Amino acid sequence: MSIVLLFSKCTNDYHVSVDSPVKENIPQIDASGYLTQVNEVIHLRSVNDQLKSVSTLNLTLVHKADVSAPEGDLPLSASCLYIKDDVAVVGYNVQGNEYGGAFQIIKFKEETEQVETVVSNLPVDVNDILLKDNIVYMACSDPKTGAALYTYNLTTSEFTRAFILSKLLEGQTVASANGLVLSDSEAMMSAGNTNGGLFWVSEGTEGFSGLNYYGATSASSIAMSPDGNHLALLVGGNEGDKASLVLTGTDGTYEKTITLSDEPITHQNVATEDMYSGKTKVRFITNNLVMATLGSQGAVIVNLNSEAVNSTPSYMLHSGNTNSFAFDDKFVYYANGADGLWLASLNTIYPTHMVSPPWWVWDTQSSAPPGSVNDVASDGSKWVVVAKGLDGVHILKFVDDGCGCSF
Numbered sequence: 001m002s003i004v005l006l007f008s009k010c011t012n013d014y015h016v017s018v019d020s021p022v023k024e025n026i027p028q029i030d031a032s033g034y035l036t037q038v039n040e041v042i043h044l045r046s047v048n049d050q051l052k053s054v055s056t057l058n059l060t061l062v063h064k065a066d067v068s069a070p071e072g073d074l075p076l077s078a079s080c081l082y083i084k085d086d087v088a089v090v091g092y093n094v095q096g097n098e099y100g101g102a103f104q105i106i107k108f109k110e111e112t113e114q115v116e117t118v119v120s121n122l123p124v125d126v127n128d129i130l131l132k133d134n135i136v137y138m139a140c141s142d143p144k145t146g147a148a149l150y151t152y153n154l155t156t157s158e159f160t161r162a163f164i165l166s167k168l169l170e171g172q173t174v175a176s177a178n179g180l181v182l183s184d185s186e187a188m189m190s191a192g193n194t195n196g197g198l199f200w201v202s203e204g205t206e207g208f209s210g211l212n213y214y215g216a217t218s219a220s221s222i223a224m225s226p227d228g229n230h231l232a233l234l235v236g237g238n239e240g241d242k243a244s245l246v247l248t249g250t251d252g253t254y255e256k257t258i259t260l261s262d263e264p265i266t267h268q269n270v271a272t273e274d275m276y277s278g279k280t281k282v283r284f285i286t287n288n289l290v291m292a293t294l295g296s297q298g299a300v301i302v303n304l305n306s307e308a309v310n311s312t313p314s315y316m317l318h319s320g321n322t323n324s325f326a327f328d329d330k331f332v333y334y335a336n337g338a339d340g341l342w343l344a345s346l347n348t349i350y351p352t353h354m355v356s357p358p359w360w361v362w363d364t365q366s367s368a369p370p371g372s373v374n375d376v377a378s379d380g381s382k383w384v385v386v387a388k389g390l391d392g393v394h395i396l397k398f399v400d401d402g403c404g405c406s407f
Helices: 164-168 351-355
Strands: 017-018 023-027 033-042 061-068 077-084 087-093 101-108 112-123 123-130 136-142 145-152 156-164 175-180 185-191 197-204 205-218 223-224 230-235 244-249 252-257 282-284 289-293 299-303 309-311 323-326 331-335 341-345 361-362 377-378 383-389 392-401
Touching: 033 112, 061 112, 077 123, 077 377, 077 383, 087 136, 087 383, 101 136, 101 309, 101 392, 136 185, 145 164, 145 185, 156 164, 156 197, 156 205, 164 197, 164 205, 164 323, 175 223, 185 223, 185 230, 197 230, 205 230, 205 244, 223 282, 230 282, 230 289, 289 323, 289 331, 299 351, 309 351, 331 377, 331 383
Parallel strands: 123 175, 145 175, 323 377
Antiparallel strands: 017 205, 023 156, 033 061, 061 392, 077 087, 087 101, 087 123, 101 112, 123 136, 136 145, 136 175, 145 156, 175 185, 185 197, 197 205, 223 230, 230 244, 244 252, 282 289, 289 299, 299 309, 323 331, 331 341, 341 361, 377 383, 383 392
């Protein structure tokens, strides 16, 4: 695996002056007509029909609504999600070799849900998305410049190419940004392919400037610890690599690398040329526990102190790939591509329980448009949002009126 440490902490030696932002006004479009109410109780099926009821939760899980993608020149795939409090942000991109993107903002209300903002016809693929202080931040693939940080101001409708990651590599092209986290004044991004790695950029009064770079050619996702002191970078998506977790401080100080698998991260049932480029996710569950998805190998949970790695069983996947996950105060939700959405019990005391049975599965009807569960997000308690590619977005909600979940 090719990992090159270019620095040990923040230093002006790697500082790149402020990138000249490219701005254009992309107006928000009419947000009506995208959301369809469903309001059906979900009956989750168990993986093994012999499993008995294992939950005493007095809850019902309801499929509240579906959200369709904005219209564009090419079909848009729901690819990434972000939830904060009562707001969800959905990022879209175009599948294959073409580029194009969009995003929607969904507001959760007590009795219903509402799509409040739609921005379409973006000239880039949106691969990861965050919302902070009325600004939407996006890790993008730009057909002209490669990997870039873009922002959208919800007040002014100004779409800005804030920073080109290749600026930190003295002219070498970074093809695709795939992960994004934010601190008070910095954005930290992961990017894959030949010149990939972990990129730090800083926001000042004049715009974004490049700070640091950690070289890891096959980086595919990034996460920040709950205490804000550490970063986890998921790498190993090239032939011959080992899937690994690279840990650094948020200041760029290298800490250690933990091997997750002796095999690279690959995705099954895709074109051969795409087997190394599928979606992944890494997130901290606690300051000491990290979970990462490895495509066709499922997911792993890692104890950062003991470096113990526990994996989901091989039978969790049939034709799908574990692309992402989310968790709340009850469950871990696995976005298993063509195999649907899988649920396991959340247990931070005995973390192996999160990667072992009992399992429950939900997916939309077989008559739905073709789609794969690309991402899942939770508000931590009540709402669960599922991004299912060309099948759009599905909103689920736990309600307190008796268990109708068929656990």
